[in-house]
Amino acid sequence: MNDVLFIEHPTLDGHSVGEIRLDAERTLNALTLDMIEAMLARLAAWQDDPDLVAVVLCGAGEKAFCAGADVVALYRAITAPEELSAAALHQAPDFAERYFAREYRLDYALHTYAKPVIVWGSGIVMGGGMGLLSGGSHRVVTETSTLAMPEVTIGLYPDVAASWFLNHLPRSMGRFLALTGSRLNACDACRLGFADRMLASDTRDTMIQRLMEAEWRTATRALDAHGVVNGVLRGLEREAGRAGLFDAMPMPAVAQAGHVRTLMDHDTVEQQVAAIVDDTSDDAWLVRARQTLAEGSPLSIKLIAAQLERTRYMSLAQVLRAELALSVQCCRQGDLAEGVRALLVDKDRNPQFRYARLSEVEPAFVEGMLVDPFAENPLADLV
Numbered sequence: 178m179n180d181v182l183f184i185e186h187p188t189l190d191g192h193s194v195g196e197i198r199l200d201a202e203r204t205l206n207a208l209t210l211d212m213i214e215a216m217l218a219r220l221a222a223w224q225d226d227p228d229l230v231a232v233v234l235c236g237a238g239e240k241a242f243c244a245g246a247d248v249v250a251l252y253r254a255i256t257a258p259e260e261l262s263a264a265a266l267h268q269a270p271d272f273a274e275r276y277f278a279r280e281y282r283l284d285y286a287l288h289t290y291a292k293p294v295i296v297w298g299s300g301i302v303m304g305g306g307m308g309l310l311s312g313g314s315h316r317v318v319t320e321t322s323t324l325a326m327p328e329v330t331i332g333l334y335p336d337v338a339a340s341w342f343l344n345h346l347p348r349s350m351g352r353f354l355a356l357t358g359s360r361l362n363a364c365d366a367c368r369l370g371f372a373d374r375m376l377a378s379d380t381r382d383t384m385i386q387r388l389m390e391a392e393w394r395t396a397t398r399a400l401d402a403h404g405v406v407n408g409v410l411r412g413l414e415r416e417a418g419r420a421g422l423f424d425a426m427p428m429p430a431v432a433q434a435g436h437v438r439t440l441m442d443h444d445t446v447e448q449q450v451a452a453i454v455d456d457t458s459d460d461a462w463l464v465r466a467r468q469t470l471a472e473g474s475p476l477s478i479k480l481i482a483a484q485l486e487r488t489r490y491m492s493l494a495q496v497l498r499a500e501l502a503l504s505v506q507c508c509r510q511g512d513l514a515e516g517v518r519a520l521l522v523d524k525d526r527n528p529q530f531r532y533a534r535l536s537e538v539e540p541a542f543v544e545g546m547l548v549d550p551f552a553e554n555p556l557a558d559l560v
Contacts, residue, residue, distance in 0.1 A: 179215040182237075185229070186389050192230045194388045195223050199236040205244035206236040208305045210272075213279045220286050230393045230402045232290070233385060234309060235297035239321070239378070242297060245304025248331060251276060252517040255508050273508040274501075277336075278555040280305060281497045284338050285559055287312025288493055293406040298322055298366075299378045307371075308337025315406055316371070318363040319378035320422055324371055327358030329473035331520055332512025332530060334481045336504055340488040341496040346370065349441035350434060355481045356446075357453065357466035358473075364423055365430040374410045377417045384413055429462035436463065446482035447535055474512040475532040479543050487547070494559035501556055502549040511546060 180201040186194045197216055199206035223229045236242040254272035287294055287309065296313030298306070302324045310316050310324070318324070326335035326343075335343060335355045343351035346369060353359065366372040376384070387409045394400040417423065430437075440452045453467050470478075484503060488496050507513045512530045519528035532538045 179211045180209060181212045181215050183215075183219050186385055188230070188389045188391065188393060190392055190394065192228050192393045193226075194231050194233060194385065195219075195229050196233045196235070196385065199234075199243055202238040202240070204247075205241035205301055206238070206306075207244050207247050208280065208309075209247045209250065210276050210279060213276075213283050217279065217283050217286060220283075220290065224291060229292070230400070231293040231295065231388060231406055233295045233297065233388070234287075234313065235381060236300065236306075239300060241301035241306070242299055242322075243303075243306030243309055244301045245306055246276070246280060246337075248304075248333075248513075248517045249521055251508060252514050252522060255514040256518075271505075274505050274555065277501050277504045280308070280337065281501055281556060282559075284308045284312050285493065285497055285556075288338070290314070293402050295384075295406060295410070297381055297384075298324070298372065299381070303327060305337055307335075307339065311338060311342050311371070314403065315410060316373045317376055317410065318366050318372040318374070319376055320363060320426070321378045322363045322366065322372075324361040324366050325358050326355060327469065329356060329358055329477045329481065330469060330516065332474040332477055332514075332516030332528070333507050334477055334484055334503065336500045338493060338496060338500070340484055340500055341491070341493050342371075344485060344489050347434075347438075349438040350430070352449070352482070352485055353437045353441055353453075353466070354430075355485060356450065356473075356478060357470045359430065359462065359466045359469070361430055362426060362428075364426045364428045368428060368431045374414045375417060375423050376410070376413045377420070377422055380413055380417075384409060387412070429460070433460060433463060436460075446478060450478060450535060472526075474516055474528070474530045475535040475538050476512050476530060476543070476546075477516075478535055479538045480507075480511075480546060483543060483547060494556070497559060498554045498556045499549075501554060502551065503547065505550055506546045506548070509550070 182198040182200050184196040294313045295315040296310045297317050298310045299319040300321050302310055326339050328335050343355055363375045391405045441449050443449045454471055488499055515528050
């Protein structure tokens, strides 16, 4: 079972709108390799279907769009590969390499898709979910949305093209969010550029219905799929605005942007981390940020800083290749397995990371982690 549903909704004028629904509520719609493979295949088929005019990507249930990658499967692949299913082992002896390569290929497919892709980012949107959301041409958040890239807590770093989209934020904010895994609500997400529209969480079905009722092409008007989608979303956003749905929602990230800039105005990541951890602000958003950072992997902190710096001027394709190399290294010799064990498997919240303190992280080890382990990168064909 793929835990992902594909539905084609017929429009009144003879076209169709494709819906991809992540259907794994129990795991907050975390992305398995099977789900990724199924989505890649269906997106490719729909791309070549002239009657398919737009795609809606959403998650089942109300709690989450997608809480991230299936990191527990990655943990088991690292620590006990014999427990993988025969099918998974047949797909790739190096499960982690296969998983990340296919996940990043999916992200790239969304970013470069020729037809409109509406990503309904309601509820929890974290890690791999952020990768999916960022790839949409029309990124929707709701009053229940919570966005974050908290990989520092599991010994990874913000991936799924985050090395690209975080570098498109003001430099201090992008690095702060990466280091602290800070959460964003809908208003912050739109103001910072992570989302395009703020809609009511109970209007997803209404949105699909209006897409089905829209005129996509007539005898006198050529197909303007993006314009049709914009019209539908614009109307729903105005309705949410008239209802005052977001009027009282605070914007802690935007409100603290000046303070964040001060905290990050240092020359080294060690100095930046010290400034954040030693900050005495009682603002709840900042307090949570420094607590998350203090619990993170020291190696991840160094990798986050190095990764954002080296990818600063890379294209999307170059970024994804660099992320694939680093993510595989995090599985082979980094802190990922221990971070996932402590947070999601044994749940003792007491990870024994390779380095106990940031000052102990060896520069040579970090440099070794940044070396591409492939003779030819599996994403070499991305342009």
